[in-house]
Amino acid sequence: MCGATKIVTVTRNNGSGLENKNFELKIEPGMIEGDVLTFPGDGDSLPKKKPQDLIFELKIKSNPELRRDGADLHYTHRLPFADNVCGKTICVPELAGEVRFTLMEPVESGTVRRFPRLGLPKNGGKRGELIVTFEIIYPR
Numbered sequence: 001m002c003g004a005t006k007i008v009t010v011t012r013n014n015g016s017g018l019e020n021k022n023f024e025l026k027i028e029p030g031m032i033e034g035d036v037l038t039f040p041g042d043g044d045s046l047p048k049k050k051p052q053d054l055i056f057e058l059k060i061k062s063n064p065e066l067r068r069d070g071a072d073l074h075y076t077h078r079l080p081f082a083d084n085v086c087g088k089t090i091c092v093p094e095l096a097g098e099v100r101f102t103l104m105e106p107v108e109s110g111t112v113r114r115f116p117r118l119g120l121p122k123n124g125g126k127r128g129e130l131i132v133t134f135e136i137i138y139p140r
Helices: 081-086
Strands: 004-013 018-027 036-039 054-057 067-069 072-080 089-094 097-102 112-115 130-137
Touching: 004 054, 018 036, 018 054, 072 081, 072 089, 081 130, 089 130
Parallel strands: 072 130
Antiparallel strands: 004 018, 036 054, 067 072, 089 097, 112 130
16 A cells, blocks of 8 residues: 565575575555565576576555555545534544544445545655545434
8 A cells, every 4th residue: 555565585496406595576556456566586496497587476465444446545434423413533444544524514325535645655756636425324
């Protein structure tokens, strides 16, 4: 989401036996599932053969609160009816913590609020949006 660096230890055949080697994986902001990081010639080696490339494929761990759609992040906020009618400060999770805003008037289920530049990085230094959809919870 915001980029990271991970150290991974790989056991590989260096042509004369097994060895452990550390690799620094630089996950750039905006990378998506399926992107690959390649280390040319750092894979297994066999006698009289050119060393193979070592390739890491990126798998994204899902977030239980935020759903990704490209560079946009979606969040569904379940809002009790009383809080909707009386006005309330809403806290919505985002990458760097949370966004707070006050509802000045009631909203309907399905109402969407967009927060520009609070999504994931895109190419060109821009960012996606945080998109909040309200679901009103009525008393029984």
